[in-house]
Amino acid sequence: MTGVVPDPLPGWLTEARRITVLTGAGISTDSGIPDYRGPQGVWTRDPDAEKLVTLSYYVADPEIRRRAWLMRRDLGDLQPRPNRGHAALVELERQGRLRALVTQNVDGLHQAAGSSPDLVHEVHGTVHEVECLGCGDRTSMTEALERVAAGEPDPACRRCGGILKSATISFGQVLDEQVIAAAAAAARDCDVLLAVGTSLQVWPVAGLVETAVLSGAKAVIVNAEPTPFDDYASLLVSEPIGDALPRLVRAG
Structure with missing residues (x-):
């Protein structure tokens, strides 16, 4: 499915109990970044x-x-202050369904919104x-x-x-191996990989979508522009993140 958040949501999404979220710069644009x-x-x-x-x-x-x-x-x-997208992921954690929150962002807005620091893996x-x-x-x-x-x-x-x-982490600088290992483990151990606001062009983070799908998870990609991993997704959403994400994380 492509474009908009379906209503009703597919059962595999509402019933998922281990959702790993991957966020990129797009989730923070509504915060002015x-x-x-x-x-x-x-x-x-x-x-x-x-x-x-x-x-x-x-x-x-x-x-x-x-x-x-x-x-x-x-x-x-x-x-910048957290926005509706960040708040939606806090709600996902409150539901007890957040496996991990892997972010390419360096702004700290997930923690500022209330996401538990021990669940947030800042790969950059x-x-x-x-x-x-x-x-x-x-x-x-x-x-x-x-x-x-x-x-x-x-x-x-x-x-x-x-x-x-x-x-x-600048271009040409070595990533933290422990953070990358934790992100990969979260991708392998989830029901759904939810990629939000990322172009999925920077490795090794971009490969987490493929890792999750090959491990048996469904993938949801929420991004305004196409990504190289759209073919792996069971659901593609191009609606604004602040509108789409609160609807996507509704509990079943």
């Missing part, structure tokens, strides 16, 4: 902006780092912390941005003098 690969995405409109989150450029070029810190400052000024890290690429020391993003505002355009680690960056 721009996506990256959509028709009006950050990288679609300005391909050069991708350098700000590419490790090799970030390490080699102080100007890229200065631009990255300004980007983080501007995103912080947005003060978090923007709320800063990590030294030299010694690994972590501090808060708030503290780093205060230093930027005070006149340090490219603040260095106070412990070792190394390069600081947000504790997010």
